[in-house]
Amino acid sequence: MIKVQKLTKSYGKHQVLNGISTTVNKGEVVAIIGPSGSGKSTFLRCLNLLEVPTSGTITIADQELTSPKADVAKIRQHIGMVFQHFHLFPHMTVMENIIFAPTQVKGIPLEQAKAKAMELLTKVGLADKASSYPSKLSGGQKQRVAIARSLAMEPEIMLFDEPTSALDPEMVKEVLNVIKDLADSGMTMLIVTHEMKFAREAADTIYFLDQGKLIESASPDQFFTNPQSERAIRFLEQVL
């Protein structure tokens, strides 16, 4: 589904990603963990070109994203992304937030888009908030709307960039549950997270990044019980 080869990214002299190569299969759920500044978010943002890689190639569903001829906007429609700070459109209601891209970009009829939006809102437990403005929602509710907004485009891949880091502790669970349900439904997902328990339960694969390199790629059981690298061992000692 996703193939990354020798991906590097640098800002001036500062090298953030230092040659990452990996493959993500359809339906695979990957949790990306690592110390802060290790390049986790940058790696994730490269996958839909919010960051333009310095070198290397990214291929998604047989389309090379990094090719100069790539229709980036089109490819992005198939990759949903959820941000740490939600980024809901504040001047639109919850419903408008969700149906904007489907109706305006994919040309889906309004009634159909609304029905789909209600279905998604029900799924994330916010059917009663359809006509609220984002400012009236709690952080956890905002993030669930943001997830519904991404899903409304019917993406094949979902990227989560620290989806619970900006939330009050009591709201983390409601968001993680939604993500977990999504993972169980067979969606291909990459999740940058600091929630180790969640990573262990929900992910098929753990990526451990440090200093711009993919140090370990292993199943959760293997990674958490028997980490291979010195750096992973030290990291786990600090966070567990």
Place this chain on the structure above:
Amino acid sequence: MNKQKLYYVSMLALVLLFALFGPVCSVYAQEATDQPKKTLIMGTSPDFPPYESVDAKNNGEIIGLDIDIAKTILDELGYELQIQSMDFSGLIAALQTGRVDFVMSGMSATEDRKKSVDFSDPYYFARNTIVSKADNNFDTIESLEGHVIGAQLGSVQEAVANQVPGASQVRKLNKIADLIQEINSNRINAAIVEDAVAVEMTNSNAGLVMNFLPADENDGGYAIAFPKGSPYVDEFNTVIAQMKESGKLDELLQQWFPEPNTNKSASNALIDFRVLEGYVPYIMKGVGVTLLFTLVSALLGLILGSVLSLFKISGIKPLMWFATGYTSIFRGTPLLVQLTLIYYATPQLTGYDIPALLAAGLAFGLNSAAYLSETIRAGIMAVDKGQQEAAMALGIPYRKMMISIIFPQALRNILPALVNECVALIKESSLVSVIGVADLMRRADIVRADTFRSFEALLLVAAIYYVLVLILTSLARMLERRLRRGD
């Protein structure tokens, strides 16, 4: 990515420009083609009764002695008369740039003016008078020694005033109404004014008196001005000679020149709003002109300013340079200069006789765009970067993102600044009176000239401007509440 942005930005700019000027151009092109009879355009400054003034109490037509003489001559020669109103100081420029075919505006054929334009034979010799407060009652040039004298800027009387021996100062003012006010406030002691005007001045202001000066043998008389080398001078001279001979000219003079009013019924009060009776509808018509003009320039400014702000944040060097250079030039030069240049230079450079209202809308719009582009840019920059990322991640194309996601939020950020700009536009619009657009301010000037009273018309239009601004700001508050409903 950048290519795509460039494409959208430039398409947007083109479409907007076309939408703005396309219809305007075609309308005027049509007008130009259907003219059955040959029309001559006469330039005049209708603030000089009885020679020319606006019949503000009736339908706002320009009337007066000069107009009747012009009609008689053009009837005789078989031309159609079209009158173009403008400021006295712009008349010579209008002749030289071919905006008008001839000028009649109580204009004396002086040696200085003869260097720039051709004159017909004179049709009237005015006599100069001294107007002063009744208790001063200056009656000779000599009595003016040591006093401050005033005259209308650009008039023949200005030259006379300059030659008064021993005058402590000569002050030149734009309008006759200004002279009256300056006498009343004792800033000048006396004004040199021609006779017909002086009669009206003293008739309308009870405290003023007039005294004739001896006739001046060097006076070139009032004459019709033409562009240098105009083919019409000889034809006009023939008809003027006929009119003098047949007594038609004297008849017109009799008809227009006022009798000195001996039983002084005029108001003595500083401010007496009764003098505006009959003029109010004429002034109120200026509200529409001012609003239309403000709307056009605000829209043009907003659209063009948005395009420029997009250029500035596009990251494409040539577009950024263009937008920055544009802003620099239009912010760095006076609006009045831009307005005058656009109005007078456009016909000469392009051959398109740009109407005054369009020239004014264009000048104000272009100028306002320079300021607004910075405001809008700041508004866009203040929108959270995450908004753009979220839109990009959803696959929303640049143009849709800008229009539906970024601009509405930017607009909310800058609404107070936009309202300021509109308020400024409404009030600055009074500048357009210099090219003769009949906006509120121009109409106030005309009524001041007509009534020979200064304050009443000014106070009325000040109140109107104030009400307009009040309405605008309350509309803006409603809009702001609507935009903030998401908060």
